[in-house]
Amino acid sequence: MKTLPRKDQIRLKAQVLFREKGYVASSMRDIADTLGIEAASLYNHISSKEEILQDICFSMAESFFVAIEPISTENIPLDEKLKKAITAHIGVIAANSDASAVFLHEWRHLGNPSLSDFKLMRRRYERIFSSMLDDGIRTKVFRAVDVPLTVRTLLSAMNWTYEWYNPKGKVDPTAMSEHICKLILDGLRN
């Protein structure tokens, strides 16, 4: 029964608030209240409100890369690889739905240079999926789709799933991933 460092406690509480009300609408006094301390006391542990947002966004980004990069270099059939990538991505979301929601919706309130860095990372992440689709099309595993459009569609199809893990684990991430994989790969038609 270890107690977390105060800074981590702040991040965890802030995640929930940022997800529920949004970053701008969540005040430092709101965050402090959930910890039972005064707003000013937060500054013994963090240097600004935005630092909390940065921590959430960039640590989530890293989680996604850590999950996806080893898969992207595997030498396996492209449809299988995409399946593993989708499963990994959804796994990261499922493992931290609050932070995922913040990562996906509140990043635009980052100031520069964090904002530019964040956008670059996102582009880099999308390019991993683009490469997989390109390779799959070249090897005739996939149809000759519009790749940028399909990547965005795929990511959007995955990125709402944090909502599913909010109230209580009604759906397990594995079942969810399998459903989405099947839908993306083979479609809805019988």
Added chain:
Amino acid sequence: MKTLPRKDQIRLKAQVLFREKGYVASSMRDIADTLGIEAASLYNHISSKEEILQDICFSMAESFFVAIEPISTENIPLDEKLKKAITAHIGVIAANSDASAVFLHEWRHLGNPSLSDFKLMRRRYERIFSSMLDDGIRTKVFRAVDVPLTVRTLLSAMNWTYEWYNPKGKVDPTAMSEHICKLILDGLRN
């Protein structure tokens, strides 16, 4: 070259701001600035900041219903019906990308009772798609997928498309709809 009523001008400018910075981070003074007037002058035309948000959210909701409801009652094959529904939905987004972005992301800053009303409308809208999937599954046009999960995935796959129409019409809505229809119906696999 008609000049719009001031209230409509306010809504149009607010749409852009709310989309770019979010509702909470956009101040009445920001909105007034884009019109070249003082913040207080806005109150000759509207009664509160939230009223602007309500107007945007509920008029967009109505646009979606107007587009989708006639299709939902047509008597045509279910895959064709779904295709028409997807095309109609994306058409509404394409016709007003700023308002769509606000509709999709800022609704949670509505206060009650607007917020509850909004959520009910969304549920009702989702149910239209659920019915189409149910019918399609019953008539063996579609596979026996998990309907709620598939509806959410479908909506997410469509609802990012407002981003595409932001800078300048690079992609036409028809091509975009066809891509997404094909992907959802037949999948990515060759």
Added chain:
DNA sequence: TTCGCTAACTAACGAGCGTTAGTTAGTTTA
């Protein structure tokens, strides 16, 4: 025992917020 560190506190700052009151110039209506 004293020193220094940690993590809380109180108090307050300046800025910005949404909104209201009261006023005014110009335009439309009676």
Added chain:
DNA sequence: TAAACTAACTAACGCTCGTTAGTTAGCGAA
């Protein structure tokens, strides 16, 4: 022409915001 309406203005209200300064109680190390 006089009255009423429209749509802007200035000024200000009360409140909340993120943040800073200075203080203090408790605790482990020298």
